[in-house]
Amino acid sequence: MNADHVYAIAMKDMKEAFSSISIYGPMLGIPLFFAVVLPVFTVYISSYGGAAIAARLFGTAVAVPAGIGKNLLFIKFFAINILGPIFLTMPIITASVIAADSFSGEKERKTAESLFVTPATNIELLMGKILASLIPAFLLTVVVFVLYAGITNYFTIAKFGAALFPNTSWYMMLVNAPFLALTTIGTVVLVSARVRGVKESQQISALLVLPILIIPFVSVFTVTSLSFMFLLYMLIFLLATSALVLYLSIRFFDRERFI
Amino acid sequence: MYGDVVRALSVSKYFGSTKALSSISLRVKKGEFVLLLGPNGAGKSTLLKLVAGLYRPTSGRIFVLGSELHNNFGTKEAEIRKRISFAGENYALYDHITVMDNLLFFAKLYDIPDPSERINALLGDFGIEDLKHRRVEELSRGTKQKVAICRALLNDSDILLLDEPSAFLDPAASELLRAKLERLVREGKSIIYATQRIDELFNFKSNILLISRGRIKMKGSANSILSSIRNVDVEITTLNSVDAGAIKGNWTLKKSSGNSFVFQVKSVSTIPELISSIAASGGKILSVNYLKENIIEMMAD
Numbered sequence: 127m128n129a130d131h132v133y134a135i136a137m138k139d140m141k142e143a144f145s146s147i148s149i150y151g152p153m154l155g156i157p158l159f160f161a162v163v164l165p166v167f168t169v170y171i172s173s174y175g176g177a178a179i180a181a182r183l184f185g186t187a188v189a190v191p192a193g194i195g196k197n198l199l200f201i202k203f204f205a206i207n208i209l210g211p212i213f214l215t216m217p218i219i220t221a222s223v224i225a226a227d228s229f230s231g232e233k234e235r236k237t238a239e240s241l242f243v244t245p246a247t248n249i250e251l252l253m254g255k256i257l258a259s260l261i262p263a264f265l266l267t268v269v270v271f272v273l274y275a276g277i278t279n280y281f282t283i284a285k286f287g288a289a290l291f292p293n294t295s296w297y298m299m300l301v302n303a304p305f306l307a308l309t310t311i312g313t314v315v316l317v318s319a320r321v322r323g324v325k326e327s328q329q330i331s332a333l334l335v336l337p338i339l340i341i342p343f344v345s346v347f348t349v350t351s352l353s354f355m356f357l358l359y360m361l362i363f364l365l366a367t368s369a370l371v372l373y374l375s376i377r378f379f380d381r382e383r384f385i
Numbered sequence: 386m387y388g389d390v391v392r393a394l395s396v397s398k399y400f401g402s403t404k405a406l407s408s409i410s411l412r413v414k415k416g417e418f419v420l421l422l423g424p425n426g427a428g429k430s431t432l433l434k435l436v437a438g439l440y441r442p443t444s445g446r447i448f449v450l451g452s453e454l455h456n457n458f459g460t461k462e463a464e465i466r467k468r469i470s471f472a473g474e475n476y477a478l479y480d481h482i483t484v485m486d487n488l489l490f491f492a493k494l495y496d497i498p499d500p501s502e503r504i505n506a507l508l509g510d511f512g513i514e515d516l517k518h519r520r521v522e523e524l525s526r527g528t529k530q531k532v533a534i535c536r537a538l539l540n541d542s543d544i545l546l547l548d549e550p551s552a553f554l555d556p557a558a559s560e561l562l563r564a565k566l567e568r569l570v571r572e573g574k575s576i577i578y579a580t581q582r583i584d585e586l587f588n589f590k591s592n593i594l595l596i597s598r599g600r601i602k603m604k605g606s607a608n609s610i611l612s613s614i615r616n617v618d619v620e621i622t623t624l625n626s627v628d629a630g631a632i633k634g635n636w637t638l639k640k641s642s643g644n645s646f647v648f649q650v651k652s653v654s655t656i657p658e659l660i661s662s663i664a665a666s667g668g669k670i671l672s673v674n675y676l677k678e679n680i681i682e683m684m685a686d
Contacts, residue, residue, distance in 0.1 A: 128496075130493060131493070131494055134490055134493035134494060135494075138479065138482070138486070141481075141482050141486065142482055145481035145520075235479075235480065236473075236475040237477045237478065237479060239434070239437075239439055239471070239475070240471070240473065240477035240478070240491070240533075240536065241494075242438075242439055243438065243439060243466065243469060243470070243471040244466060244491065244494035245463035245466040245467045245495060245496070246494050247463055381439065382439065382440055382441060385434065385439050385440065
């Protein structure tokens with residue numbers, strides 16, 4: 127494998143992605159919403175209705191630690207168990223936007239024919255394009271995690287007497303993030319060959335957020351919590367899934383379908 | 386294989402149930418210029434993409450520089466691909482990045498060392514060096530075509546596959562391209578050039594393949610191809626008024642409008658005689674045009 131080819135393809139794709147507002151717009155807008163609006167919203171809600179919501183969520187049987195009101199309990203629960211899984215959609219959304227443009231975009235804009243006549247091999251093409259989607263998706267996720275944690279801590283540290291973030295669950299979610307992105311990218315590669323354009327590719331791959339959105343619900347209904355073990359099982363599952371999806375995407379990569 | 390740089394053996398290509406090419410055989414030697422002539426949908430682009438390895442034949446085999454190019458190729462095929470260039474009918478450049486970034490990207494994939502000088506020289510040849518830092522999306526269609534040609538010429542390949550490269554070029558750029566391609570052929574490069582423009586028949590000293598409905602209808606020189614076409618419509622415009630109906634010969638007057646006349650000649654070789662007759666009757670000829678649609682329709686028959 128020629129590393130220069132991989133690097134050239136990855137750099138070209140990233141340059142393209144960040145030169146088009148249709149790509150970087152949603153990529154930056156959604157993370158900013160997650161990182162800034164949601165923590166402010168959480169603190170605001172908790173200040174005015176957190177106790178009532180917490181009472182509804184936990185009932186009166188839940189033992190509240192001494193010195194911590196129900197509104198604070200709500201902040202903690204909401205910030206970790208509800209927003210946590212929502213943050214896990216970040217690598218999926220950003221990876222799907224870039225990967226769809228990278229793969230289906232070549233097909234839609236008919237640039238694949240000039241790329242595919244070059245000496246770049248299938249593995250080089252795929253590696254370059256996967257990196258071009260994975261690197262920004264992961265970096266954006268980290269930035270959003272840091273921003274979110276910083277803003278939430280800023281508003282709550284006085285109330286809790288300690289920082290809410292980072293904690294083990296969030297570290298584990300961060301470890302899960304690249305594998306979510308890889309699973310998404312692999313799915314985009316598989317889908318791109320079979321759809322006409324970027325939009326279809328994005329829409330289908332964005333369906334991957336649905337299983338993630340179930341997590342807050344099962345968390346609310348106390349089926350599970352975002353414990354270290356839960357996130358470790360999730361990581362093992364994602365490792366296997368991303369490996370399988372990437373294997374299939376390479377195995378069934380058919381250049382002719384992109385022409 | 387037998388010294389041919391390209392050899393296609395009974396190649397057919399179907400897209401679903403649609404037949405694009407039917408049992409086409411082709412040989413291209415080192416230093417040979419092959420012109421594929423045919424109307425839209427004849428199969429010219431499909432044939433070029435098959436040779437470029439972008440499509441797999443449904444049946445038959447294609448050898449390029451002695452090897453078959455598959456869809457999933459390894460190092461050996463990558464080496465062969467370094468010796469092939471392709472400029473499709475779509476300019477196929479990356480719109481959101483600059484001309485220079487586009488060309489540098491392809492130069493890296495072709496492992497061209499220090500490509501900037503070569504890129505500048507090519508852009509300079511086509512008079513667009515000052516546009517190298519502009520995004521492709523800001524360029525006109527003709528300029529994009531020039532950049533696409535520069536990209537195809539970048540890697541100094543042994544085989545050049547060009548699909549309607551002059552479609553959007555101005556006359557000066559077309560002439561420059563013609564001169565460049567002639568020089569490349571003299572240097573031993575092989576070129577397959579697809580066009581639907583009948584006026585390009587005489588631009589190159591080439592072997593011509595007339596393609597229609599996925600089949601090769603005819604092979605030969607420009608003269609032999611043209612003289613085989615019967616009942617060609619020719620539009621002649623004069624500066625002064627002429628009694629075109631009174632000019633008799635191996636042709637018929639189909640239409641006249643002011644000083645513009647459409648004659649149908651039995652064969653192309655009759656056209657000089659028609660022109661002479663009009664001139665002899667006092668007509669000052671301004672222009673003579675084949676009616677392209679008419680010729681292309683005949684090709685498709």
